Amino acid sequence: MDPYCDDREMRITYSRPCRALARTLVLASCYLGVAHPPLSAQGRDTTKLGQAYFKEFHSAPRDTISQTAYLGWKQFELNCSRCHGEYGVGTSFAPALVVSLKHGGTIPNEQTFIQTVCAGRPEKGMPSWCALGLEIPKMQAIYAYLKGRADGKIGIGRPAVRPDSAGGKT
Ligand code: HEC
Numbered sequence: 097m098d099p100y101c102d103d104r105e106m107r108i109t110y111s112r113p114c115r116a117l118a119r120t121l122v123l124a125s126c127y128l129g130v131a132h133p134p135l136s137a138q139g140r141d142t143t144k145l146g147q148a149y150f151k152e153f154h155s156a157p158r159d160t161i162s163q164t165a166y167l168g169w170k171q172f173e174l175n176c177s178r179c180h181g182e183y184g185v186g187t188s189f190a191p192a193l194v195v196s197l198k199h200g201g202t203i204p205n206e207q208t209f210i211q212t213v214c215a216g217r218p219e220k221g222m223p224s225w226c227a228l229g230l231e232i233p234k235m236q237a238i239y240a241y242l243k244g245r246a247d248g249k250i251g252i253g254r255p256a257v258r259p260d261s262a263g264g265k266t
Pocket residue numbers: 172175176177178179180189190191193196202203209212213217220221222223225230238
């Protein structure tokens with residue numbers, strides 16, 4: 097329920113005589129809310145800042161990658177990026193996986209990757225993804241994406257699916 101349209105909040109805060117006025121105001125704001133056109137029908141924010149935000153969050157995809165790597169990118173952003181950073185670049189809390197998966201890095205192949213992700217290192221803050229129910233094919237897809245990143249084949253930014261790519265990895 098929208099807290100601003102729920103007058104139970106008001107009952108706690110305001111004394112009796114205020115209540116009627118408060119309720120009128122709340123109801124008025126609810127009706128005004130309804131009177132607004134839906135977001136999609138509103139014109140785009142044409143201010144400089146508005147345009148900048150629009151560009152940032154609707155940026156054109158940069159690299160076109162395989163279906164598998166694309167799924168991996170989505171799963172990575174969904175499950176891993178809050179600790180490992182967007183696009184695997186790392187944070188102050190968890191390592192940059194684009195470095196871990198490089199040739200000669202700490203995660204030399206797909207098998208080590210899957211084992212590490214499945215078991216996690218719970219005592220060090222890396223969750224066990226098997227325990228959390230992440231399926232192995234999703235881990236494999238994440239590997240395809242991160243390996244492409246580590247090998248310099250996929251850059252940062254939102255990727256797009258390459259139409260003819262169903263089988264390939266990167
Ligand atoms: C809650 C934070 C968190 C999340 C979410 C998380 N990780 Fe981690 N991960 C860590 C930390 C912290 C480490 C480093 C552990 C250590 O010190 O050995 C780590 C380590 C790793 C490593 C080993 C890196 C190396 O160089 O040894 C891999 C691979 C990895 N994570 C993959 C993933 C994947 C894939 C996901 C998403 C499915 C994920 N992590 C989600 C915190 C997280």
